Amino acid sequence: MSAFELDQVQVVLDDVRVLDDVSCVLDAQRIAVVGENGSGKSTFARLVGGLIPPSGGRIRVLGLDPVKQAKELRRRIAFVFSNPDAQIIMPTVAEDVAFSLRSQRLGTDESTRRVREALEHFGLADLADRPAHSLSGGQKQLLALCGAFVRRPELVIADEPTAYLDARHSRRVADHLFADLGHRLLLVTHDLELARRCDVALHFADGRLVSVGPAATVVPEYEASLV
């Protein structure tokens, strides 16, 4: 069983075919998704994360059907989006991280311990009681990562997680995403340096998957096509 199995998958949103005939079988640990704006990258990420259903074709993620087994799938994956503001659910930093554990029904002590460890790991321990919306953009994105990783997901789907960040925070966020914590990473990015750090890359154009292969090959080819 591979981590991602897609067979002739289509996604139609508002009568527009945003993904068309996508077929691939992937089992790499770190997968980059590259392509121009509107090429279908983010739709692909949402599709494999079970946030939008396919309009046609067959899809399995971590051996699960993202539509019929959406709840189980979401327990095993975590998302990081580009806009950190839209990811904050709770008023304070510690509470927002704890919110991620809510669906796991852990005991208070276990939950508190995991939140504390995660905050320390992401360098947010001193900000635990701060209002989450008062953080800087970079700190908010670290909080989003913290909220994602505290669940110990098997798969992290990150959709342009460094888009709004300065160079320092981009590097910190990337280092956390690429840290060896036993998770798979599906990274949608315009940052080709980050894409090169992945094992495999997918190149999308006009809603179609135009190439799949080692990031060391696909990313330079995509870069060359931009000239």
Add this chain to the structure above:
Amino acid sequence: MTALYRPGRTPLHRLPAGPKALGFAVVVLAVSLLPTRWEASVAALAVAAATYVFLGPGLRELVAQTYGLRWILLIVFAGQLIFSGLMPAATNTARVGAAILLATLVMLTTRVTDLLAALERGLQPLRRLGVDPQRASLLFCTVLTTVPVLGRLALEVREAQRARGGRGVRIFAMTFTVVALKHADQLGEALAARGVD
């Protein structure tokens, strides 16, 4: 009025969230039902002030919260002054101020997580009537966290409008509505992504 929680070890901090919220709800209701007499308003203000100073986060927080309410109190006072006269306006405004200050104390001394859990427990009996306690308490939380975001978005829309030389409430309202709806979409996606169905 968001993220008001102030960490501390006061008697109010130590009270369990559910009974505390219920107790304050009763007190606030009692203050709202007081007769329109200056003695009653002074008593309500005295209770609020004493609770801050002796059981809660202290005098400095009381002053800060009162200062934060100045515009609301001014609007309430002006409205009452026009329709009811000076004395009823003063007593009613004092009563409203006392009620808000007391209600704010719950937020100041309780983590939202604890309030959320208490609310979920409190709403359990309504499950038979089709109310989903988890959803209801989550709604409460998202309202709290969305207020500052909408404030910031409004500011950004206003700045963008100014930068392009645009004016007018109608254009602002339209743009702000679109931006707010987009935020709602993203928030819904983030909730789903974090395991909320």
